[in-house]
Amino acid sequence: xxxxxxxxxxxxxxxxxxxxxxxxxxxxxxxxxxxxxxxxxxxxxxxxxxxxxxxxxxxxxxxxxxxxxxxxxxxxxxxxxxxxxxxxxxxxxxxxxxxxxxxxxxxxxxxxxxxxxxxxxxxxxxxxxxxxxxxxxxxxxx
Amino acid sequence: xxxxxxxxxxxxxxxxxxxxxxxxxxxxxxxxxxxxxxxxxxxxxxxxxxxxxxxxxxxxxxxxxxxxxxxxxxxxxxxxxxxxxxxxxxxxxxxxxxxxxxxxxxxxxxxxxxxxxxx
Numbered sequence: 001x002x003x004x005x006x007x008x009x010x011x012x013x014x015x016x017x018x019x020x021x022x023x024x025x026x027x028x029x030x031x032x033x034x035x036x037x038x039x040x041x042x043x044x045x046x047x048x049x050x051x052x053x054x055x056x057x058x059x060x061x062x063x064x065x066x067x068x069x070x071x072x073x074x075x076x077x078x079x080x081x082x083x084x085x086x087x088x089x090x091x092x093x094x095x096x097x098x099x100x101x102x103x104x105x106x107x108x109x110x111x112x113x114x115x116x117x118x119x120x121x122x123x124x125x126x127x128x129x130x131x132x133x134x135x136x137x138x139x140x141x142x
Numbered sequence: 143x144x145x146x147x148x149x150x151x152x153x154x155x156x157x158x159x160x161x162x163x164x165x166x167x168x169x170x171x172x173x174x175x176x177x178x179x180x181x182x183x184x185x186x187x188x189x190x191x192x193x194x195x196x197x198x199x200x201x202x203x204x205x206x207x208x209x210x211x212x213x214x215x216x217x218x219x220x221x222x223x224x225x226x227x228x229x230x231x232x233x234x235x236x237x238x239x240x241x242x243x244x245x246x247x248x249x250x251x252x253x254x255x256x257x258x259x260x261x
Contacts, residue, residue, distance in 0.1 A: 022147030029154030108233035113171035
């Protein structure tokens with residue numbers, strides 16, 4: 001009598017469920033890597049010290065005082081909206097590069113939000129920002 | 143099928159950069175005229191206590207310039223993301239902005255976009 005010998009089955013792993021998990025993980029990573037794109041503005045601030053020769057050029061100065069924004073030489077008090085409008089009226093993009101520089105003087109107590117809005121207004125109007133620290137307040141140590 | 147899936151998993155694990163700055167507490171300022179920016183490899187933040195965080199690690203303000211310079215030296219994109227708390231006085235963030243500009247970085251200032259103008 002012939003004994004039926006069954007060949008033992010090669011062990012099999014159920015790969016179906018395995019790839020299900022893998023795909024779940026893929027979906028998870030795709031969703032978590034959705035890049036958070038921050039809102040903001042890029043700006044290049046020219047670094048350097050104040051050149052005495054440049055002081056002769058008439059450059060627009062905006063001063064951020066503790067509770068107000070002063071515009072220009074005469075120091076008219078403006079609100080942030082007025083600042084935006086005034087800067088747009090300067091038609092900065094039509095000027096040569098060196099005349100687009102706007103000097104921003106900031107008092108040490110000015111909160112970042114005011115500063116940020118002023119910087120955004122200047123950048124949007126096509127101005128190139130130049131920073132000035134109030135000389136008597138934060139003089140660098142010799 | 144499973145092989146491809148795992149390759150994809152590995153790809154996404156390597157490319158996903160986790161938010162390094164989750165522990166930094168700050169409220170970004172609001173302005174109406176903001177663009178959408180790309181995330182940059184170098185990020186600096188000043189939290190509501192005036193502590194400077196460079197790449198998610200605390201950094202003394204005096205070292206910011208050299209540290210940023212070293213970080214962006216070999217990079218093509220010299221943009222540094224700057225996040226500052228909206229109520230922080232200029233005395234705390236002014237030096238950081240100065241340091242970034244001296245280091246030759248392009249600064250991406252981050253805020254939240256608003257429709258309404260706040261004075």
